[in-house]
């Protein structure tokens with residue numbers, strides 16, 4: 001029987017990110033994916049700031065930047081009655097090439113369709129000889145015992161069945177997760193609708209409709225906010241029309257594509273149809289993120305309305321959180337409670353992001369009672385459009401102002417972060433307040449040598465000594481060495497960084513979150529080290 005330390009089920013972006021993260025940490029793993037890796041109808045387009053920070057750590061940020069989405073293409077959002085109709089409002093979002101540096105991060109949100117992003121993650125995972133990716137291989141069943149998991153898998157090309165033994169199994173198998181169902185884990189939340197995606201190629205679409213380059217058009221007509229049209233690949237004129245809710249039970253073959261496109265564009269247009277998908281918009285989160293040696297991540301445990309572009313990004317946060325904990329446990333320095341902290345840390349983040357994405361979707365239905373006049377070509381129509389446009393930018397527009405959601409999540413109730421009694425910063429989706437309060441993502445600041453503070457984190461724990469009079473960290477170093485916890489002590493003398501970090505000593509975990517902070521080494525540094533490695537809780 002084949003053996004692997006970690007068996008990952010599902011080769012979507014979350015499974016691939018976990019395989020890459022484990023590979024990067026030197027942990028052998030095997031990923032099985034029932035498909036062949038081809039993406040016919042790409043869903044995700046926005047790789048957010050936090051995911052780009054992980055890409056920077058993994059050394060693949062340049063590859064994401066170099067994806068075919070043109071760096072000089074405006075990322076604007078326009079609210080229109082149709083693409084040929086009236087413009088109600090616009091949210092300028094400059095092209096990446098001319099964006100100002102982000103004060104809170106060395107990275108920016110990057111538009112990169114899943115059809116380019118997944119292969120980048122795939123190449124990253126494959127770059128490690130100890131990571132195996134097996135496509136056209138499906139998990140049939142698994143059995144977990146106290147000290148291992150045995151999976152039965154089938155090679156879909158040959159039909160050959162095989163058993164694989166693993167120390168841990170992680171279900172990254174998407175919304176319809178068989179691993180979740182086998183564990184009897186339920187989902188809590190609701191269904192919001194049944195959208196339809198129509199993919200098409202239309203060279204000169206913008207010119208024909210009289211529009212300047214814009215990434216995302218939201219269409220609002222007498223029927224209300226009903227669809228959006230998004231450019232996926234400008235160089236190849238690939239677009240996607242999403243009908244927000246087409247009702248239950250629709251079959252792709254019977255969809256009136258031409259009619260829907262005519263309503264969105266405000267004119268007929270012959271296009272090359274590339275694909276259709278019908279899906280269910282849900283806001284749900286799982287009751288538990290795993291059971292014993294089996295864990296779940298990504299859409300398997302949280303399904304978000306895409307409003308806010310948080311689905312995959314939340315799942316990649318899961319992969320990074322679980323990745324270092326699995327690595328620490330397999331390497332022998334993680335304590336017996338470390339893996340249980342995955343649920344305690346990530347499930348509240350999943351619930352928060354699910355709630356916010358549902359709230360963003362809800363804003364589409366709150367446009368007031370004047371829609372009947374939105375297309376009128378008269379003064380009243382102008383006034384109605386102005387008012388609805390402002391409402392749209394203020395309300396629906398929130399889903400594009402999410403820096404706080406992207407980088408401001410923190411692990412409030414974590415059993416492996418040491419609270420210091422200070423109150424939490426406000427969790428504002430639109431604003432980010434940097435903080436070194438335990439559980440928060442350690443803040444970004446530029447160092448004198450041109451690196452970001454974030455570049456210091458990743459492999460093991462890092463104890464930052466901040467300022468010229470930071471205490472000696474010998475006690476911490478000895479306590480970490482006693483438990484074989486990888487710990488690097490880094491002295492930072494830049495006064496701005498010391499001021500931002502607020503304490504003279506800040507202990508940062510391998511995932512870049514703060515585990516402990518203080519102005520002096522505690523009386524018992526061993527107790528702190530044991531707690532943050534998930535032992536002796």
Ligand SMILES: Cc1cc2nc3c(=O)[nH]c(=O)nc-3n(C[C@H](O)[C@H](O)[C@H](O)COP(=O)(O)OP(=O)(O)OC[C@H]3O[C@@H](n4cnc5c(N)ncnc54)[C@H](O)[C@@H]3O)c2cc1C
Nearest residue numbers: 010012013014034044045046139173174298299311312313
């Ligand atoms: C319209 C739309 C736009 C979106 N835009 C964004 C965005 O801009 N940003 C963002 O962050 N998110 C976005 N999302 C969400 C994002 O696409 C998903 O959250 C993400 O794809 C989930 O990744 P995953 O790896 O968890 O699951 P999936 O991508 O669903 O992958 C699961 C994989 O598991 C495989 N699998 C299942 N069962 C088995 C089995 N038994 N054996 C082997 N393999 C199996 C499947 O074949 C599949 O490949 C969007 C979603 C939609 C619908």
